[in-house]
Amino acid sequence: MTAGTAPSLTQSVVPVNAGAHVTAVGWLKGTVAFGLTDGGVLLAKDAETHRVEAHPDAGILVAASDGERFVTGGDDGRVAVTGQDGSTKTLAQTKGAWIDSLAISSGGAFAYGAGKRVIAHDDRGREKTLEVPTTARGLSFAPKGYRLAISHYNGATLWFPNVEAKPEVLEWKGSHLDITWSPDARFVVTSMQENALHGWRLIPDKGHMRMSGYPSKTRSLSWSGDGKWLATSGAEAAIVWPFESKEGPMGKQPRECGVRHAKVSRVAFHPNTYVLAVGYEDGCILLIRLNDASELLVRPAVQDSGVTAMAWDKAGRRLAFGCADGQGGILTLPT
Numbered sequence: 001m002t003a004g005t006a007p008s009l010t011q012s013v014v015p016v017n018a019g020a021h022v023t024a025v026g027w028l029k030g031t032v033a034f035g036l037t038d039g040g041v042l043l044a045k046d047a048e049t050h051r052v053e054a055h056p057d058a059g060i061l062v063a064a065s066d067g068e069r070f071v072t073g074g075d076d077g078r079v080a081v082t083g084q085d086g087s088t089k090t091l092a093q094t095k096g097a098w099i100d101s102l103a104i105s106s107g108g109a110f111a112y113g114a115g116k117r118v119i120a121h122d123d124r125g126r127e128k129t130l131e132v133p134t135t136a137r138g139l140s141f142a143p144k145g146y147r148l149a150i151s152h153y154n155g156a157t158l159w160f161p162n163v164e165a166k167p168e169v170l171e172w173k174g175s176h177l178d179i180t181w182s183p184d185a186r187f188v189v190t191s192m193q194e195n196a197l198h199g200w201r202l203i204p205d206k207g208h209m210r211m212s213g214y215p216s217k218t219r220s221l222s223w224s225g226d227g228k229w230l231a232t233s234g235a236e237a238a239i240v241w242p243f244e245s246k247e248g249p250m251g252k253q254p255r256e257c258g259v260r261h262a263k264v265s266r267v268a269f270h271p272n273t274y275v276l277a278v279g280y281e282d283g284c285i286l287l288i289r290l291n292d293a294s295e296l297l298v299r300p301a302v303q304d305s306g307v308t309a310m311a312w313d314k315a316g317r318r319l320a321f322g323c324a325d326g327q328g329g330i331l332t333l334p335t
Helices: none
Strands: 013-017 022-028 031-036 041-045 048-052 060-065 070-074 078-082 088-093 101-104 110-114 117-121 127-131 138-141 148-159 168-181 187-192 197-201 207-211 221-223 229-232 238-242 255-257 264-269 275-280 285-289 295-299 307-312 318-323 327-332
Touching (some): 022 318, 031 060, 031 307, 031 318, 060 101, 088 117, 117 148, 127 148, 148 187, 168 197, 168 221, 187 207, 221 264, 229 264, 238 275, 264 307, 295 318
Parallel strands (some): 101 138
Antiparallel strands (some): 022 031, 041 048, 060 070, 110 117, 138 148, 148 168, 168 187, 187 197, 221 229, 238 255, 275 285, 307 318, 318 327
8 A cells, every 4th residue: 555545634634834844843731842943942732833932043953852841952052941831941051062962751850962971960950961982962761760871983871870880881883873762671772874773682681783774874763652663764664673572673574664665754653552653755644553554644745845753642642743844733633
């Protein structure tokens, strides 16, 4: 089945004009926040929008949301937080540096990377700093506890900011970009400059996992809610790796979902079911059910409107997306 013949959900999408390239989207309860490259955050709810100048005279490079806060990092060296009420304030500032990476935890902590420095703030506001060997390209908090994974050149570092113990270094040659923990904390996976993924099996043996064969870089990673599947971008289909066994995906073939003549740019697993939202560089969005590979069309291809961000709400009833040309939308699944 192709996007042209898939049953359609397009009538269930409310369009949103964000006004600039969308870097990231996040949910603040019933409100969607669109982080924009022109420094603004557009809040959308019930077909009404409100723009917040989160980074005046700067651009938003990275953003993260935990359902309550929309935290953004800019090329002004600031980390800002925007609330659903339209309030915005500075959380941290590093003069003369860009915010290269950002992560927030469900417990209220946040961390950001500025060059080689990683600065972590716990839920009480206490700040700790760690310098890694090269630019911190990706950050990710462990699913539980106050532990941070940091990707950089030649590997990754695992750091407990509130413990004096030496950080643990996971080595693998090459440039590591994004980084993610599995929901059960057994695996850490990075995307790489060389069109591949690399992973470490933390339990029981720190074993390596190599996932290669991509035609382009993988810049979007999404776990299923139970951690048994990892969906990735970087090919003309969503590549979905099995992680159910203790060895992870080693010796197993990934699934290819939503094969089209356009590269996948974003993936987002539904929080509660094996349904994957897949966004493409040509602007198309599909919902794909893993158990039978059935497809539903959310958005047809739109020229110069590649999908750059997607996020489900906590209940999995709504999917928000944003695109390179400033267009976006909110899908509400039929009941």
